Structures are given as C-alpha cells and as structure tokens.
Amino acid sequence: MNRTPPEPVHIVKERRDRALAALVERTPYIRTLGISFDRRGDELTAVLNYDDKLIGNPFLPALHGGAIASFLEVAAIMELGFHILWDEIENGRVSADELSPETLPRMPKTIDFTVDYLRSGLPRDAYARARVNRSGRRYASVHVEAWQDNRQRLFAQATGHFLMPTRG
Amino acid sequence: MADETEDRAADKARIARQFIEAIPFSKALAMSLDEIGDGLAVISMPYSDDLVGDPGTGVIHGGAVSALMDTCGGAAVMSHPEALAGTATIDLRIDYMRPATPGQTITARAQCYHVTRSVAFIRAEAFDHDMDRPVAAATGAFTVERRAKS
Numbered sequence: 001m002n003r004t005p006p007e008p009v010h011i012v013k014e015r016r017d018r019a020l021a022a023l024v025e026r027t028p029y030i031r032t033l034g035i036s037f038d039r040r041g042d043e044l045t046a047v048l049n050y051d052d053k054l055i056g057n058p059f060l061p062a063l064h065g066g067a068i069a070s071f072l073e074v075a076a077i078m079e080l081g082f083h084i085l086w087d088e089i090e091n092g093r094v095s096a097d098e099l100s101p102e103t104l105p106r107m108p109k110t111i112d113f114t115v116d117y118l119r120s121g122l123p124r125d126a127y128a129r130a131r132v133n134r135s136g137r138r139y140a141s142v143h144v145e146a147w148q149d150n151r152q153r154l155f156a157q158a159t160g161h162f163l164m165p166t167r168g
Numbered sequence: 169m170a171d172e173t174e175d176r177a178a179d180k181a182r183i184a185r186q187f188i189e190a191i192p193f194s195k196a197l198a199m200s201l202d203e204i205g206d207g208l209a210v211i212s213m214p215y216s217d218d219l220v221g222d223p224g225t226g227v228i229h230g231g232a233v234s235a236l237m238d239t240c241g242g243a244a245v246m247s248h249p250e251a252l253a254g255t256a257t258i259d260l261r262i263d264y265m266r267p268a269t270p271g272q273t274i275t276a277r278a279q280c281y282h283v284t285r286s287v288a289f290i291r292a293e294a295f296d297h298d299m300d301r302p303v304a305a306a307t308g309a310f311t312v313e314r315r316a317k318s
Contacts, residue, residue: 029229032196032218053196056242057254064193065242065257066235073231077221107222110230114261 015096019085020044022099023078023107033067035074044082046075048126055123063121068146072128072158073113076142079130080108080162106165108140113160121155122148138164176249181205183253184246194239197232201243207280209243211236214273226270230304233294234262236276237306241290244278245310251280251288252313258287260308268303272296278306288312 020039024030033054038045048054048063048071056064084105088094094103128146135141139161146156181204188194188201188211197219203210213219213236221229238260245255268274278292292306 026223028220053192055192066238067193069234070231110264112263117257
C-alpha cells in the first residue's frame with residue numbers, strides 16, 4: 001500500500017490564502033471599498049470594514065444603499081471566482097506559486113443583481129456570505145446574505161445571475 | 169398660484185441637490201449631479217482606476233454601476249413633488265447589458281414614475297459615451313417620507 005501522505009496543513013492553508021489574496025489584490029474596486037475576506041476551509045466571509053466614506057445618509061447615519069449593493073456583488077463574484085481558481089489549482093492547470101494577472105482565471109460577469117434592503121445599515125462593520133445555488137457551464141445563480149451584529153438579523157440580501165468565464 | 173408651485177419645485181430641487189451633494193459615499197465615487205427636478209435625476213460618475221473590477225480589461229466593477237443607479241434612483245425620488253428629501257432603498261434590480269467602455273464617464277438617468285403614500289417606484293438607465301446602447305438598466309422601490317399633515 002503506497003499512499004502519498006497528506007500535505008502538511010500549513011502548506012494547504014498557505015496556498016489557499018495566497019489564491020484568495022491574489023484575487024482580492026488584483027481588483028481595485030475591492031480595495032476602494034475596504035472589503036476583506038475571512039476564509040475557513042472553502043467558506044468565505046466578506047467583511048465591509050467601516051469607513052465614514054461608506055455613509056449614504058449622514059443624518060441617521062446609515063450606510064449607502066449603493067455601498068451595500070457593491071459589497072454584496074463583490075461577495076457574490078468572489079465566491080464564484082475563488083472556487084473557479086481553487087478548481088484550477090487542484091487540477092494543476094494553475095500553479096499557486098505563480099499567480100499573476102496572466103495566470104489568474106477570468107472572473108464571472110454580472111448579468112443581473114437584485115438587492116433586498118431589509119433594514120438600514122449601521123455605521124459599523126458588515127459581513128456577507130454567498131451561496132451558489134446553481135453553477136453550470138455558462139450561468140450561475142448566487143444568493144448573498146449580509147448582517148452586522150447579529151447573524152440572524154440580516155440587513156440586506158441579494159440574488160444575482162452571472163455569466164461564467166469560458167475555460168481552457 | 170402657479171408662481172408659488174414653481175417656487176416650491178425650485179426649492180425642492182435645491183434641497184435635493186444639497187442633500188445629494190452631501191452624501192459621503194457619492195463623493196467618494198466622485199459622482200456629480202447633472203440634472204434634477206420633478207422626479208427626474210441625472211447623475212454622472214467619471215471613470216477612475218479605483219472603480220475597476222477587471223484589471224485585464226479595465227472595465228468598471230458592476231458594483232460601482234449599482235452604486236450609481238442607487239444614488240440616482242434615490243435622487244429621483246427626493247426630487248418628486250410628493251416626496252420629502254430623504255428616502256431609503258427597499259429594493260433595487262439591475263440588469264447589465266454590456267461592459268462600460270474603459271475611460272468613459274458613466275451617466276445614469278432615473279425617473280420616479282409612480283408614488284404611493286409610502287412607496288416610490290423608479291426606472292433608470294446608465295450610459296457611457298454611446299447613448300444608443302445602455303450599459304445597464306435598473307428598477308427599484310424606495311421609501312417615501314411625507315410631510316406631517318397640518
């Protein structure tokens with residue numbers, strides 16, 4: 001019985017984090033909004049780090065609906081993009097050691113995006129998780145939920161359809 | 169009588185303009201109000217490297233276009249004769265018809281086409297320099313704040 005021993009966990013983690021960082025760093029709009037990502041295994045949580053520039057109504061104050069929409073759309077695209085990249089790395093088509101704008105796969109394109117604003121966004125950090133409900137060769141449907149202090153009290157949710165990049 | 173109505177409309181447009189120009193997030197994206205009044209708003213957002221979603225092509229991130237649509241929809245509601253300056257988005261749907269051409273300003277035009285006691289409905293379109301082919305279209309519902317009955 002000749003089995004390859006599993007890779008040390010820190011090597012796997014490091015490779016996954018590098019793949020995620022490569023996607024985040026190459027997207028200027030993600031930096032502009034101050035969005036970062038937490039990763040546990042393949043689960044991503046997008047974090048909208050609070051900044052005064054994200055305010056839409058200074059009198060309440062409340063986060064701007066456009067900032068919220070952007071945040072949810074970024075979370076949805078990253079969920080799809082990260083899994084595309086992860087598959088490419090696992091299948092050996094892309095090396096995690098040589099991630100560059102040339103080797104990174106193209107990101108999915110938004111076809112439509114519908115945001116449901118449930119309550120006003122408070123002036124503090126916000127979190128979002130996306131769930132891919134269907135991912136075919138050409139189209140994907142993604143649902144995103146966003147909350148602040150309480151995971152059970154969503155302040156926004158969204159559903160979007162995306163055109164998947166052509167591969168190979 | 170007609171003068172009074174016109175004055176009020178001008179007042180409303182002025183208040184809505186001040187309100188929109190004071191929004192921190194719209195300022196961060198360098199949006200500018202081109203036209204406002206009577207339920208119609210036109211807002212433009214210049215191209216910037218900070219808004220890019222795909223550095224390979226230089227195309228602006230869809231989220232930035234959504235932010236422009238939301239701002240423009242809200243502005244249209246605030247400028248409507250039956251609504252007060254102040255609104256929140258209930259729902260916004262955006263369809264992306266094509267990538268915006270890199271380097272070009274995006275201009276959104278929103279019309280608040282119906283207002284009930286509590287809800288305002290808007291339709292919007294966004295264009296780059298090609299005014300014949302919209303980049304994106306949106307429909308939305310916004311809250312309506314009303315004057316207290318005197």
